[in-house]
Amino acid sequence: MEQLPDFWRTEVYHPLFAHFPIALLLMGTFFKIFALWGKGKFLASPGTILLATGTIGGWITIYTGNLADGIVARTLCDPTVLKDHENAGYIMVWLFTGALLIDLLYLLDLVTLKKRLDNFLVVLILVTGSVYLAYVGHLGATLVYQQAAGVHIPSENCAEFN
Amino acid sequence: MKLKLVTFFAVIALLFTACGESTTAVESGTYQGTVKKINVEKTEIYVTTADDKTLELYFTDQTSLTRNGETVEFSELIEGQKVEVEVEKVGKRLNPVSVSILE
Numbered sequence: 242m243e244q245l246p247d248f249w250r251t252e253v254y255h256p257l258f259a260h261f262p263i264a265l266l267l268m269g270t271f272f273k274i275f276a277l278w279g280k281g282k283f284l285a286s287p288g289t290i291l292l293a294t295g296t297i298g299g300w301i302t303i304y305t306g307n308l309a310d311g312i313v314a315r316t317l318c319d320p321t322v323l324k325d326h327e328n329a330g331y332i333m334v335w336l337f338t339g340a341l342l343i344d345l346l347y348l349l350d351l352v353t354l355k356k357r358l359d360n361f362l363v364v365l366i367l368v369t370g371s372v373y374l375a376y377v378g379h380l381g382a383t384l385v386y387q388q389a390a391g392v393h394i395p396s397e398n399c400a401e402f403n
Numbered sequence: 404m405k406l407k408l409v410t411f412f413a414v415i416a417l418l419f420t421a422c423g424e425s426t427t428a429v430e431s432g433t434y435q436g437t438v439k440k441i442n443v444e445k446t447e448i449y450v451t452t453a454d455d456k457t458l459e460l461y462f463t464d465q466t467s468l469t470r471n472g473e474t475v476e477f478s479e480l481i482e483g484q485k486v487e488v489e490v491e492k493v494g495k496r497l498n499p500v501s502v503s504i505l506e
Contacts, residue, residue, distance in 0.1 A: 311445035315461045318494030324426050324459065 245393070245401040252309040252391035259302045259381065265295030266337055266374060270367040273344075277360055285360075289348065292341045292367075299334040306330060313390045322388070326380035333377050336370035424449070427456040428495040434458065435505070438484045446477055448502070450488055460488065460499040470504040479504065 272288030275281030306327065314320045340363050347359050384390035395401065424440075426449070436452040446462040462468070468475055480486075485505040490497040 311442075311447065311461070314445075314447075314459075315463065315496075317496060319428075320459065320461075320496050321426055321428060324424065328424065 243396050243401045250312075250391070252312045255302065255305040255309040256381075256385070256391070258298065258305050262295045262298035262302055263374060263378060265291050265298060266367075267371060269295050270364075270371050273360070273364050273367055277364060289341075289344055292337065292344065296334070296337045296341050299337060303330060303334055309391060313384075317384070317388045317390060319388065322380055322384055323390070326377060326384060329373055329377045329380065333370055333373035336366055336373060340366040340370060424457065426459040428492060428497060429456060429458060429490065431490060431492045433487060433489045435485065435487045438480055438482050438486055441480055441482055443477070448480060450486060458488065458490065458497055460490065460497055460502070462502075463498060466499045467501045468504075469501070475504065 269288050269291030272281075272284040272291060276283075276285035276288055310323065310327065314323055317323060343359065343366070344363050347363075385392060429452075434450070434452050436450040436458070438448055439451045439457060440449040442448070448460050448462075450458045450460060452458065462477065468477060468479070470479060480502075487503045487505055489500040489502075491500050492498075
């Protein structure tokens with residue numbers, strides 16, 4: 242009789258971690274956009290905190306994704322989607338990392354570029370990163386819902402649940 | 404100086420949008436090429452063919468790896484080696500049936 246696999250499989254950690262940076266980075270981007278205008282300036286520092294935690298989470302997600310890759314890629318019918326997901330994931334995390342570094346350099350007063358120009362540059366990179374984030378998420382969802390990546394497919398009679 | 408720093412990071416960010424490895428799902432058959440990259444933990448290799456296509460091959464339990472007709476360990480593979488690979492295309496996945504080290 243088929244056994245129900247353990248839930249805490251290596252390939253499961255990736256989707257478990259992935260949703261935290263998605264939320265943190267998107268919220269961080271929104272905060273930084275609103276901080277461009279006078280009334281939203283108070284959101285600048287919380288935005289930096291969200292970006293920092295989201296970026297760290299993003300790198301953890303890259304790590305767990307690499308762990309999952311070696312297991313999942315052997316079962317997919319179209320691993321090229323996984324490769325696109327991986328490539329876009331790296332680009333996305335590097336974009337957010339770059340934006341965070343510029344933001345931190347400014348906060349630490351290491352950059353004296355005009356404040357508004359600096360903020361605009363950060364927001365520009367963050368918006369680009371968010372577009373990549375949406376694309377990476379779309380590819381990840383495609384892998385799960387079209388190719389059952391990392392998914393246990395129950396037997397027809399559900400015997401493993403008895 | 405500080406403007407250059409910001410420009411540097413912006414350029415780095417843009418550069419990353421241009422990088423990344425693209426792979427091709429070729430038809431089943433035998434191909435010769437060069438080992439471009441090896442991932443030991445995943446027992447995975449990338450092979451660049453003569454027509455500049457990159458094949459991503461995850462070894463399976465059935466994959467044979469040989470040199471001069473003799474079975475060798477995965478650790479014998481090194482980047483830059485000439486290899487001949489027989490692949491079976493399943494969907495768009497390439498299952499390596501055999502890999503022969505040519506040099």
